[in-house]
Amino acid sequence: MGSGVFIHRLxxxxxxxxxxxxxxxxxxxxxxxxxxxxxxxxxxxxxVAETRGYFAIARVQQVIPDPGTSGIYLALMEPGSYLDFANPVAFNGPTGLVERGVLNAQGRISGRAQSAVRAISPDDFNRIFELGFAETAPMLPRVDADVQSQFGEKEQAPFKFEQQRDRVSLTVSRILRDRVFRRIVLRAYDERCAITGLKLINGMGRAEVAAAHIRSVEADGPDIVSNGIALSGTAHWMFDRGSISLADDLKILISRQTNDLDGVRAVINKTGRAHEPKRLSDRPHPHFLKWHREHCFKH
Incomplete structure (x- = not known):
């Protein structure tokens, strides 16, 4: 086994x-x-315009031939292993290249840097991983009250490395996933509630919105930004309980079972559509929206 870098573009x-x-x-x-x-x-x-650089990790579970295309293969990722970096890492940082294995004997960038798939050394992997999850931004260290009560203060350690025979093995805890998920979703939505359109910041400088899963974690919903949406407290409550949902074009749907239809209409975005991220890849994926409409929304 060995770690690698996989090039991906939208x-x-x-x-x-x-x-x-x-x-x-x-x-x-x-x-x-x-x-x-x-x-x-x-x-x-x-x-790539507005490149994210190194932006996520995942664990390869198996490789199979693509059943639809001869000579093409699929690397299948271990379910639940994918995790976006809290901080996308630039190829060339303040101290130089972070992936030093792409340098040749003369210290210049070699052709390896253009390879869509390449091996990466444990040192380079560690360096990128640590930069990707460095807790330097104010919204990352915060843990919501419900997470604190469930796990307790002593569960705060976000991750650990185990170096063994020059292989990198890491354990990514649920609490880190929750914190990183909050950060990447709030960043995608500019800390603005997708349903109300409000961007409220409290006196401590914290955005008063939560990062909600569209397909829940309990239903195997992944911790990826396209399965997330930024919601204020009331909107989050209504979304989780099926009083509201979203169409594939992000039109806000209101349940006919809602007891205060006029009140709900008064608080949702006046356009009738959810506020959406700028990046196409960050927008709610129709696959997850369909799940929410079929399993949560009260028609």
Whole structure:
């Protein structure tokens, strides 16, 4: 086993869904197979506008031939292993390249940096991982009251590394996932409630919105931004209890079972549509919205 870097871009010709699968041609088969059972880092190339750089981790579970295309393969990710970085990591940071394995003997960037799949050393993996989850922003260290009461203060340690025979093994706790999920969702929505359109900041500088899962964690909903939505307290309550939902075009749907229809209409966004993230990949995925309409929304 070994860790790797997988290049992914939103406009790729390949059928990638980073939390679930990575599609690639046969020329990379041996490199991807070397990552089975281990963690990989997703990287968005510098040529992409507003690139995120190194932006997430996932664990490769298995590799299979693509049933629909000859000579193409799928790396299937371990369910629940995908996690966006709290802080996307730039290819070239303040102290130079973070992935030093792409340098040649002369200290210059080699052709390896263009490879869609490449191995990464434990040192480079650790460096990127630590930068990606560095707790420097104010919204990341906060833990919601319900999470605190469930886990207790002594559960605050977000992650740990275990170095063993030069392999990187990491355990990502539920509490880290909750905190990172909050950060990436609030960042995508500019800390604004998607339903009311309000952006409220309290006296401590904290946004008064929560990061809600569209498909719940209990129903195997992933901790990815496209399965998240920023909601204020009342909107969150209504969303979780099926009083409101969203159509695929983000039109706000109000349940006919709502006891105060006029009151709900008064608090939702006047456009009748949810406030949405700028990045297309950050917007609620129709797959998760359909699940919410079918399993939560009270028609």
């Amino acid at each position: 406009d790729s010709i390949y059928d990638d869904s980073p939390a679930e699968q990575y599609q690639f041609p046969g020329q990379y088969l041996s490199r991807v197979e070397a990552c089975i059972g281990d963690w990989i880092i997703y990287y968005e190339p510098r040529k």
